[in-house]
Amino acid sequence: MRTFLYILISIVYIQGFGQDIIPNVTQLPTSPTSDYALINDYQGIVFDKEKSRVSFDFIEDKTSGTIAGLDFKINFNPKDPENAAFKGTALINTLDTDNFLRDGHLMWEKFFYRKKYPKISFASTDVVSFDTNTYKVIGNLTIKGIQKEVIITFSLDDKKLLGKTTIYSSDFGVNIHDEREKNKLDIRFYFPILQ
Numbered sequence: 001m002r003t004f005l006y007i008l009i010s011i012v013y014i015q016g017f018g019q020d021i022i023p024n025v026t027q028l029p030t031s032p033t034s035d036y037a038l039i040n041d042y043q044g045i046v047f048d049k050e051k052s053r054v055s056f057d058f059i060e061d062k063t064s065g066t067i068a069g070l071d072f073k074i075n076f077n078p079k080d081p082e083n084a085a086f087k088g089t090a091l092i093n094t095l096d097t098d099n100f101l102r103d104g105h106l107m108w109e110k111f112f113y114r115k116k117y118p119k120i121s122f123a124s125t126d127v128v129s130f131d132t133n134t135y136k137v138i139g140n141l142t143i144k145g146i147q148k149e150v151i152i153t154f155s156l157d158d159k160k161l162l163g164k165t166t167i168y169s170s171d172f173g174v175n176i177h178d179e180r181e182k183n184k185l186d187i188r189f190y191f192p193i194l195q
Contacts, residue, residue: 044077044084047161048192054090055190058097058169060182065097067120074191076127078135078156084127086137086152089119111174117144125149133157143172152189163189 055066072088092114097103107114124139130153137152148171154163169176170183177183 044075045161046194047074048194052189052191055188057186058176059184059186060177063097063099063102065095067091067096068094074161076161078129078133081127081129081135084124084135084137086122086124086127086139089121092118092120111176113144122150137163141167141172143169144174146172148172154189159193161189161191161193163191 049070049072052070052072053066053068054070055064057064067090069091070088071090072086074084074086074088076084076086092112093107095103095106095112097106106112109116121142122139124137126136126138128136128138130136133156135154135156137154139150139152140147141150142148148167150165150167152163152165154161156162165187167185167187168180168183169185170180175183
């Protein structure tokens with residue numbers, strides 16, 4: 001009988017001890033709003049999507065233009081650039097060079113092929129602090145189904161984030177001219193900050 005009581009007391013003790021060490025799994029935080037979700041959280045800058053714009057200069061033909069239909073998400077905190085992310089698209093049919101006939105031709109299969117490839121997209125892979133208030137955003141640009149790595153240099157002040165990069169449209173299957181150098185495009189990004 002004494003042995004039986006020792007065994008019974010031991011079982012109760014072990015079960016109680018085990019419950020203290022291993023919490024009920026239903027009590028563990030599992031939702032994204034739990035404290036664990038805050039480990040990599042940071043406060044980013046909020047940009048004015050309505051006033052943001054992308055413009056370009058086609059150097060050879062001395063032609064300037066814009067593209068709209070922007071849909072983007074920028075998670076960016078200048079104090080934490082390594083966790084930043086830039087992602088967005090623009091609609092090909094909004095391309096505007098202030099020449100109706102030229103803009104219409106650019107929609108054809110030979111050029112941007114709007115019916116098959118209605119959007120241009122960009123997604124960052126790395127963001128690097130380069131200098132005071134200057135950042136290099138490295139990512140993949142996709143035009144006409146062709147993806148290439150590009151580097152966009154951004155500068156930041158308290159009112160806006162400005163970016164610039166250079167590409168060659170022929171690298172993406174848009175051959176305005178036969179020679180690559182004559183297909184050079186300087187692209188500018190303007191993202192005003194919401195106050």
